[in-house]
Amino acid sequence: MSLPQDIKRIKYLPTAFVIFGATGDLAQNRIFPALFKLYKSGLLPDQFKVISCARTKHTSQEFREIAERSISEKDKEKFPAFYQKIEYLPLDVAQDLNLPALAQKIDSFEKGINTCPQRIFYMAISPAILEDAVGNLAKNNLHVGCKIHNNKPRIIIEKPFGQDLKSAKSLNNQLAQFFSEEQIYRIDHYLGKETIQNIFAFRFANDIFESLWNNKYIDHLQITTAEYVGVEKRGEFYDKTGALRDITQNHLLQLLTLVTMDEPQRFEPKSIEDKKLEVISSIKKLTAHEVATSTVRGQYEGYLREEKINPASQIETYALIKLAISLKRWQGVPFYLRTGKKLTGKVTSIIVQFKPKTHQFFKNFWQKPLPNHITIQIQPNEGIGIRLVSKKPGLTTQLEPVDMEFCYKTSFDVPQPEAYERLLLDVISEDQSLFLSQKIIEESWKVIDPIRQVWSSGNPPLSIYKPGSWGPAQADKLIEADGRQWLAPILTICKI
Numbered sequence: 362m363s364l365p366q367d368i369k370r371i372k373y374l375p376t377a378f379v380i381f382g383a384t385g386d387l388a389q390n391r392i393f394p395a396l397f398k399l400y401k402s403g404l405l406p407d408q409f410k411v412i413s414c415a416r417t418k419h420t421s422q423e424f425r426e427i428a429e430r431s432i433s434e435k436d437k438e439k440f441p442a443f444y445q446k447i448e449y450l451p452l453d454v455a456q457d458l459n460l461p462a463l464a465q466k467i468d469s470f471e472k473g474i475n476t477c478p479q480r481i482f483y484m485a486i487s488p489a490i491l492e493d494a495v496g497n498l499a500k501n502n503l504h505v506g507c508k509i510h511n512n513k514p515r516i517i518i519e520k521p522f523g524q525d526l527k528s529a530k531s532l533n534n535q536l537a538q539f540f541s542e543e544q545i546y547r548i549d550h551y552l553g554k555e556t557i558q559n560i561f562a563f564r565f566a567n568d569i570f571e572s573l574w575n576n577k578y579i580d581h582l583q584i585t586t587a588e589y590v591g592v593e594k595r596g597e598f599y600d601k602t603g604a605l606r607d608i609t610q611n612h613l614l615q616l617l618t619l620v621t622m623d624e625p626q627r628f629e630p631k632s633i634e635d636k637k638l639e640v641i642s643s644i645k646k647l648t649a650h651e652v653a654t655s656t657v658r659g660q661y662e663g664y665l666r667e668e669k670i671n672p673a674s675q676i677e678t679y680a681l682i683k684l685a686i687s688l689k690r691w692q693g694v695p696f697y698l699r700t701g702k703k704l705t706g707k708v709t710s711i712i713v714q715f716k717p718k719t720h721q722f723f724k725n726f727w728q729k730p731l732p733n734h735i736t737i738q739i740q741p742n743e744g745i746g747i748r749l750v751s752k753k754p755g756l757t758t759q760l761e762p763v764d765m766e767f768c769y770k771t772s773f774d775v776p777q778p779e780a781y782e783r784l785l786l787d788v789i790s791e792d793q794s795l796f797l798s799q800k801i802i803e804e805s806w807k808v809i810d811p812i813r814q815v816w817s818s819g820n821p822p823l824s825i826y827k828p829g830s831w832g833p834a835q836a837d838k839l840i841e842a843d844g845r846q847w848l849a850p851i852l853t854i855c856k857i
Contacts, residue, residue: 405789581695605658622640743770769855
């Protein structure tokens, strides 16, 4: 949503919000808390019904008590008014069990408010059953819309969007049989974070930065998503997926796209989509030789002892890829994308390293130039930092790096919405600006599939790294061979 009137309009959009997989972690930890916060802020439609669906048998009252556990203690006294909007229906969407009862519940809501509600289906279910689930929605005519105005339902799906290009196309073919592209919302929660959205403002509303945003001034970019936890209870899923497909294919490539795209002509989904697609389709595909020399795959020590992991697994928990973009603006600029589990800390950041320049005026005051860089930090604390050079106080001239920071939590005296709050609100208001198109997903897989194929042959070899480190030693060697070093472990901004 881009304008205040969009928020006002939402109040008058009667909505039936159906959650499949309502008893799962995603629904309980993300979706219900986000809906509650939107309700508490007065941002949900006045006529709003949540129909929660899962295989487990519960009454609506029993499920409301389960959903209440996801709400903070201080808000529980306000919860009853919200949970009266929640109903529960046991069904199996993949096996087509009890779906006619869902249609009846939606029809009952429609009759009760005496108007046509928009219908939103959130598929918070396993990717393995998604295609069957979509087919069963259509089998029961749930894809058609309400009877009065025949408005078109929307469907929300979570990553992964396939396991490769072929499966991504197969999933889309199933969706496209029953839903148009305008009805499909492919959600990547990273794109709902304030700092990600602020990339547009930072670049395109500040002339001092955009004029430097090219290969004349920028040396390279580092994009990092690090986690200090392991696979935890996701072993069965993770051992079939790995870091490259779980994080790099979606989160990291999307961050790369947003930070390198040209300015869209208008602040609207189609213009933004065109510029993102221009970048992602211009990423050079790695040859087998380049995969061996420009990527690193690692696995943390102890991974094979995790629950539901193949004891001979070669799946990576760490992935580093070095990419290039063929657009004129970025020719010659390398992009280092890395992600890993069981690393030193939790951080997601984009670091823009500017080219070092030896200024004649200060040539006798440093052994080598101290280059400037900009850090856009998405987590743990959202903000932007700029590394500058300053004279150290004293009677002699000594230069040292200093940091300037902008932090959301300290700069604005307003609550910072969670990513899912923004994204769910956008679905209700039919705004696809922060969601992924099928074209972008397919172009992402075209970048990842060649790497995955070479890795599956054992090249480069899987490197074992110690938990609590910054990953395999080979990752340091790769960037150091280019005359560079990792910056994310050194600078974590907004320590509040």
